[in-house]
Amino acid sequence: MCGIWALFGSDECLSVQCLSAMKIAHRGPDAFRFENVNGFTNCCFGFHRLAVVDQLYGMQPIRVKKFPYLWLCYNGEIYNFKQLQKQFGFDFQTLVDGEVILHLYNRGGIEQTASMLDGVFAFILLDTANRKVFLARDTYGVRPLFKVLTDDGFLGVCSEAKGLINLKHSTSLCSKVEPFLPGHYEVLDLKPSGKVASVELVKFHSCKDEPLHVACDTVEALPSGFDLETVKSNIRILFENAVRKRLMAHRRIGCLLSGKGGLDSSLVAAVLLKLMKEININYPLQTFAIGMENSPDLLAARKVAAHIGSEHHEVILNTEEGIQAIEEVIFSLETYDITTIRASIGMYLVSKYIRKKTDSVVIFSGEGSDELTQGYIYFHKAPSPEEAAEESERLLKELYLFDVLRADRTTAAHGLELRVPFLDHRFTSYYLSLPAELRIPKNGVEKYLLRLSFEDSNLLPKEILWRPKEAFSDGIASVKKSWFSILQDYIDQQVDDLLLEKAAEKYPFNPPKTKESYYYRQIFEKHYSGRSSWLPHYWMPRWVKATDPSARTLKHYKSAAQE
Numbered sequence: 001m002c003g004i005w006a007l008f009g010s011d012e013c014l015s016v017q018c019l020s021a022m023k024i025a026h027r028g029p030d031a032f033r034f035e036n037v038n039g040f041t042n043c044c045f046g047f048h049r050l051a052v053v054d055q056l057y058g059m060q061p062i063r064v065k066k067f068p069y070l071w072l073c074y075n076g077e078i079y080n081f082k083q084l085q086k087q088f089g090f091d092f093q094t095l096v097d098g099e100v101i102l103h104l105y106n107r108g109g110i111e112q113t114a115s116m117l118d119g120v121f122a123f124i125l126l127d128t129a130n131r132k133v134f135l136a137r138d139t140y141g142v143r144p145l146f147k148v149l150t151d152d153g154f155l156g157v158c159s160e161a162k163g164l165i166n167l168k169h170s171t172s173l174c175s176k177v178e179p180f181l182p183g184h185y186e187v188l189d190l191k192p193s194g195k196v197a198s199v200e201l202v203k204f205h206s207c208k209d210e211p212l213h214v215a216c217d218t219v220e221a222l223p224s225g226f227d228l229e230t231v232k233s234n235i236r237i238l239f240e241n242a243v244r245k246r247l248m249a250h251r252r253i254g255c256l257l258s259g260k261g262g263l264d265s266s267l268v269a270a271v272l273l274k275l276m277k278e279i280n281i282n283y284p285l286q287t288f289a290i291g292m293e294n295s296p297d298l299l300a301a302r303k304v305a306a307h308i309g310s311e312h313h314e315v316i317l318n319t320e321e322g323i324q325a326i327e328e329v330i331f332s333l334e335t336y337d338i339t340t341i342r343a344s345i346g347m348y349l350v351s352k353y354i355r356k357k358t359d360s361v362v363i364f365s366g367e368g369s370d371e372l373t374q375g376y377i378y379f380h381k382a383p384s385p386e387e388a389a390e391e392s393e394r395l396l397k398e399l400y401l402f403d404v405l406r407a408d409r410t411t412a413a414h415g416l417e418l419r420v421p422f423l424d425h426r427f428t429s430y431y432l433s434l435p436a437e438l439r440i441p442k443n444g445v446e447k448y449l450l451r452l453s454f455e456d457s458n459l460l461p462k463e464i465l466w467r468p469k470e471a472f473s474d475g476i477a478s479v480k481k482s483w484f485s486i487l488q489d490y491i492d493q494q495v496d497d498l499l500l501e502k503a504a505e506k507y508p509f510n511p512p513k514t515k516e517s518y519y520y521r522q523i524f525e526k527h528y529s530g531r532s533s534w535l536p537h538y539w540m541p542r543w544v545k546a547t548d549p550s551a552r553t554l555k556h557y558k559s560a561a562q563e
Helices: 014-027 079-090 097-117 212-216 228-247 263-278 295-308 321-322 326-333 340-355 377-382 385-397 402-413 425-433 450-452 483-494 496-501 517-526 556-563
Strands: 003-008 030-038 040-049 062-064 068-076 119-127 131-137 146-149 154-156 185-189 195-205 251-254 287-291 311-316 360-364 417-419
Touching: 003 014, 003 068, 003 119, 003 263, 014 030, 014 040, 014 154, 040 068, 062 097, 062 556, 068 097, 068 251, 079 097, 079 212, 097 131, 097 212, 119 154, 146 326, 154 195, 154 517, 228 425, 228 450, 251 263, 251 340, 263 295, 263 360, 287 295, 287 340, 295 311, 311 340, 321 326, 321 340, 326 340, 326 402, 326 517, 340 360, 340 402, 340 483, 340 517, 385 425, 483 517, 496 517
Parallel strands: 251 287, 251 360, 287 311, 360 417
Antiparallel strands: 003 040, 003 154, 030 040, 062 068, 068 119, 119 131, 131 185, 146 154, 185 195
């Protein structure tokens, strides 16, 4: 996890523009470098480093003797860099996983490079010999990337939008800062003036397609066919492989146990601990959970930690502290989405604790499971298995706007690096290839197939493996009073009824419908005025008449809670 920033064709003095790069300093607390590009006085790179691999040669932009005309700034982890090195006989100059990007590009161009990377990444690659700039982002946008390109060819690229919104330029940048689409790469021509022109934007991978890099994966071909035992075995093999490849780190590994529903992060933690023992990592796994005293998530996390034998840390959520954190959370997130903000407060505070009180830096988490394995309660209402499958794919495509955004920003704000095995390219493409009928909720239980696959593994206690779904912002509360109702009680005092009545006039795009939504929007506009289009729509459940994104408001949840 790092912060990357680059400008091409700046009209303004670079030493002034450089101040914008400092807006993402939290992403890389270990070192900072600012470097001009030889021969292009108005082009530069900025890099904030969190040293996770190769402490000695890991600074960026990465340049190697073999390719003096290539400059690379990337944020991410390439899990198959050693396999690629072996397969193609690459001669590496450093131990940095990202160096493989330079060798792949030199061997086969940008299309092959992006397609062969097994990992999470956002990168800027400059080729001064061929006067090209390339941008690329991983399939699910686990690593963030924003860009601004003006009509006269000034390009700014950054891990977070806050590093671009105050750039100086002769023409207005206001409306043009936008997220770079996941699963895409862009080719731009670099002119002698340092300005650029976009040539093409290409989608190189879709979540349903088996990735090209399977050819050099450590797990070979799996048995085909959809009989249940084969499917369950393949799910276990691929998930374990997804966790194993993410163990690549020179810093201490920890795991969140405060994810939605308990199941996802608990499964990650259990597999993680098993594999750490197998490869003789000699420190205990630290697990972390946040919640109000006696909240469902805290109690469930305690059970999991006791079962797997982790060194467990509980962070008690103080409601006042949670409310005070709202503004800094919205500033970190760069969104005004209701459910994202609610769920981010707990994750932001637990990340703050991890940074201050422990030496764990690489943090595993369960993001992506709900979208992939149909974990949201509203999936019970899907009209057909086919429509449920389509909805699952839609959610995965939009992860970069919601859960993945939350997971990245809340951890990155405190200089932590997130690892999300459920979003492994091979695991997700296999799961999505299964018949739609196999993936739907069954017997009133969502994520049925995932739970069934691990039922005989003894990784988790049965009551955790089959625990019903919680929404994260609710799971951290007590059943009597959920976190979101506490929030709303507070916000009710902050927003006048008249303001809400006129909300659609003030905010015509995605107008707030509740006081809570209005309160978040006000804070967002204070920091990112006029940029409401970063959020195309609010996250809301489908197939149900819902006015609030919380699972607590859905009938299925209420009836289960009342029983």
